[in-house]
Amino acid sequence: MDNIAGSKSSLRWAVHLSVAFLVVLWLIPTVGLLVSSFRTTDQISTGGWWRALMTAEHNLILRTAPPSTQTQINGKYVVTGSLAKSGTDLDIRVWGVSSRAIDDYTPGATAKLSKGGEITVSKDGHYRMEHTLPFTGKRGTRIFLSSALPPEFTLDNYHKVLFDPKNVEGMGQAFLTTMIVTIPATIIPILIAAFAAYALAWMQFPGRALLVAFIVGLLVVPLQLALIPLLKLHLNIGIGKGFIGVWLAHTAFGMPLAIYLLRNYMVGLPKDIIENARIDGATDFQIFMKLIVPLSFPALAAFSIFQFLWTWNDLLVAKVFLIDSSGQTVVMTAKLVEMLGTRGGNWEILATSAFVSIVVPLLVFFSLQKYLVRGLLAGSVK
Amino acid sequence: MYPAMQGIMAIVGAVSVCLTYYFVSNWLLDNVFLPAKGAHISRNINRANMIRPWLFLAPALLVLCVYLAYPVIETLRLSFMQRQGAEFVWVGLDNYQQMMTEDKFWEALTNNVLWLIIVPAGATAMGLIAAQLTDRIYWGNLAKSLIFMPMAISFVGASIIWKLVYDTRPIDQEQIGLLNALYLFFGGDAPQTWVTMPFWNNLFLMVVLIWIQTGFAMVILSAALRSIPEETIEAAILDGANPWVVFFKIKVPQIKGTILVVWTTITITVLKVFDIVYAMTNGQWNTQILANYMFNKLFSANDWGVGSASAMVIMLLVTPILIWNVYNARQEQL
Numbered sequence A: 001m002d003n004i005a006g007s008k009s010s011l012r013w014a015v016h017l018s019v020a021f022l023v024v025l026w027l028i029p030t031v032g033l034l035v036s037s038f039r040t041t042d043q044i045s046t047g048g049w050w051r052a053l054m055t056a057e058h059n060l061i062l063r064t065a066p067p068s069t070q071t072q073i074n075g076k077y078v079v080t081g082s083l084a085k086s087g088t089d090l091d092i093r094v095w096g097v098s099s100r101a102i103d104d105y106t107p108g109a110t111a112k113l114s115k116g117g118e119i120t121v122s123k124d125g126h127y128r129m130e131h132t133l134p135f136t137g138k139r140g141t142r143i144f145l146s147s148a149l150p151p152e153f154t155l156d157n158y159h160k161v162l163f164d165p166k167n168v169e170g171m172g173q174a175f176l177t178t179m180i181v182t183i184p185a186t187i188i189p190i191l192i193a194a195f196a197a198y199a200l201a202w203m204q205f206p207g208r209a210l211l212v213a214f215i216v217g218l219l220v221v222p223l224q225l226a227l228i229p230l231l232k233l234h235l236n237i238g239i240g241k242g243f244i245g246v247w248l249a250h251t252a253f254g255m256p257l258a259i260y261l262l263r264n265y266m267v268g269l270p271k272d273i274i275e276n277a278r279i280d281g282a283t284d285f286q287i288f289m290k291l292i293v294p295l296s297f298p299a300l301a302a303f304s305i306f307q308f309l310w311t312w313n314d315l316l317v318a319k320v321f322l323i324d325s326s327g328q329t330v331v332m333t334a335k336l337v338e339m340l341g342t343r344g345g346n347w348e349i350l351a352t353s354a355f356v357s358i359v360v361p362l363l364v365f366f367s368l369q370k371y372l373v374r375g376l377l378a379g380s381v382k
Numbered sequence B: 001m002y003p004a005m006q007g008i009m010a011i012v013g014a015v016s017v018c019l020t021y022y023f024v025s026n027w028l029l030d031n032v033f034l035p036a037k038g039a040h041i042s043r044n045i046n047r048a049n050m051i052r053p054w055l056f057l058a059p060a061l062l063v064l065c066v067y068l069a070y071p072v073i074e075t076l077r078l079s080f081m082q083r084q085g086a087e088f089v090w091v092g093l094d095n096y097q098q099m100m101t102e103d104k105f106w107e108a109l110t111n112n113v114l115w116l117i118i119v120p121a122g123a124t125a126m127g128l129i130a131a132q133l134t135d136r137i138y139w140g141n142l143a144k145s146l147i148f149m150p151m152a153i154s155f156v157g158a159s160i161i162w163k164l165v166y167d168t169r170p171i172d173q174e175q176i177g178l179l180n181a182l183y184l185f186f187g188g189d190a191p192q193t194w195v196t197m198p199f200w201n202n203l204f205l206m207v208v209l210i211w212i213q214t215g216f217a218m219v220i221l222s223a224a225l226r227s228i229p230e231e232t233i234e235a236a237i238l239d240g241a242n243p244w245v246v247f248f249k250i251k252v253p254q255i256k257g258t259i260l261v262v263w264t265t266i267t268i269t270v271l272k273v274f275d276i277v278y279a280m281t282n283g284q285w286n287t288q289i290l291a292n293y294m295f296n297k298l299f300s301a302n303d304w305g306v307g308s309a310s311a312m313v314i315m316l317l318v319t320p321i322l323i324w325n326v327y328n329a330r331q332e333q334l
Helices: A009-037 A041-046 A156-163 A171-202 A208-220 A224-237 A243-267 A271-279 A284-295 A297-313 A316-321 A332-342 A347-367 A369-380 B002-033 B041-078 B094-101 B103-134 B140-152 B155-165 B178-185 B200-226 B230-238 B243-254 B256-272 B275-280 B290-299 B304-333
Strands: A056-063 A071-073 A076-082 A092-096 A110-112 A118-121 A126-131 A142-149 B081-084 B087-090
Touching: A009 A347, A009 B103, A009 B140, A009 B155, A009 B178, A009 B200, A041 A056, A041 A142, A041 A347, A118 A142, A156 A171, A156 A347, A171 A208, A171 A243, A171 A284, A171 A297, A171 A332, A171 A347, A171 B002, A171 B041, A208 A243, A208 B041, A208 B304, A224 A243, A224 A316, A224 B041, A224 B290, A224 B304, A243 A297, A243 A316, A243 A369, A243 B002, A243 B041, A271 A284, A284 A297, A284 B002, A284 B041, A297 A347, A297 A369, A297 B155, A316 A332, A316 B290, A332 A347, A332 B155, A332 B275, A347 A369, A347 B140, A347 B155, A369 B200, B002 B041, B041 B304, B081 B094, B081 B304, B094 B304, B103 B140, B103 B200, B103 B243, B103 B256, B103 B290, B103 B304, B140 B200, B155 B178, B155 B200, B155 B275, B200 B256, B200 B275, B230 B243, B243 B256, B256 B290, B256 B304, B275 B290, B290 B304
Parallel strands: none
Antiparallel strands: A056 A142, A071 A076, A076 A126, A092 A142, A110 A118, A118 A126, B081 B087
16 A cells, blocks of 8 residues: 555654553553562562663661670670571662651661660671670661562462462463363364354254254353253253363353354365266265365364363353362463462462463464454354 | 373374264264165265265264254343242243342443443454554564554453553552553552442543454454455545545455444454453442353352343344354355
């Protein structure tokens, strides 16, 4: 369209900018969660994810060692040590001995303590308390400080969420459960739908048009209607809640779309090839296996992607047909909702868990997008 | 690893059962019941060809009838019944009457109407804008695939993503939610708790679904825009139409049909989605919608009667689209 009269260069710039704006707007929420999943708890609570690359500051209240550890050096009572908890670093910017004035002193300066004596705190948190009289009391002196938190990214959250055996969230287990639900629930409906779609596309029989209309109608039926009767049915015939129930349910709920998509695609296959095969004596079964299935690969791929995304991301069907009180068969989406309730504030765990569940569909999406788009178009535009 | 084994066996088992069924039933038909030889050869071949489609269709039809068609009727029946112990008793319209007296139901219905207007409109409009803009630049495909991406994310995942955007911290702490940070940056006086803010919180939840559905609308509308005959646009430009006129007067009218399809598809999605509300507010703070109301009735209140009645309300809302779709499908086949 570049060569058409009337497209001005200022307008082209506006188009580029608007698209860039749209893309950023669409990406930002996800990026925020992704960045958060690589930050530590402290980092997350001290500043928004958009500051992840900047040094943040956080205010801490730390205690010196208790007076019981004091020693006598040259006639003075001395307590020394480090304010930093083991395994953490401090980079003190300012500090003080009162909660009202945490920025009284710079690192290296010496402050007078209210109870007598003085204290010197260095940049990395090492301190030395001195007094001519013994320090008394049970607990150490409180030091108020503001420490710099350099940018830091960590894989610890992922390690904790996926592999930590003590981790009560059990996201690793849920990941496995989701896989077990998803893979059969993707493969089984394709097989059944492909035969049906072939019959509806290429075999002549009375009532065919009516059946197609029936399937188009079922495409729209809300899942909600199926819940109670099917749960009742499953309980009555003894399937109860479990994998078999959820596979059956997913197979059925994906079926209308599968048949519709595959039939639309198969109808468009070249008539000559199929007629020729018939004339050469091929049976319908042979035509289906040797001609239709290979030729319909794009449509089969498109539907598998839909069904995979849908079953992987599903919450409702799993909650109704799979998850029982044993808690052994919780899928990731259900786990995430549970966590939203119990650990709503622990963003490092929430963000990481969410990403563990999102990453597989995203990989599928980006690697197989071509088929997905083709399938969407076959399904809705004629 | 026991469930994993079960999973593998399910795949192998189901696939082999299905293939065996299709193969064996087909073989039996051709060789045992109606063999294509002997005295009745032509009659047999004709009959076999009459029966074969039904062999191919049987498993699919069985699944469709048991899992989708039967439940519609059964839910309708259950909506007139009440569970007492293990028994179901006929109660007529009691469930519907009870539902009508509940404030939560009316709240859900009103909110659902809002969702049904705002989400399809928002997603279709954004999709149309995105489709039109990305079609004109060289990195359009990359942009498209990034805008399309939320489609792959689960509704629950999207809820968490947006919950971080809407996060609220007390005023004396750093805000970690983007929306509050921006609000304070542009002069807001105190951080807002977006998800509990009456009325507006509904919009904040709808944004999540619009964010997900825009990509879908964009992909389909972009294909439709490309199929518009080039001559109509060139003629308009030669006549001196500016880009706005070309877009609204030439392009949009030509893809009206596709816009309608996109709109109705998103409408159906809106009626089915319960995950977003369930994960973000569970219907508190006046954000209830029908799908979540039904789920609560079913599993929290354990009231199957009213649950079924509310499911029928959802079905009722879908029915016009169902009829329209079936009508269109019939038209195409004729």
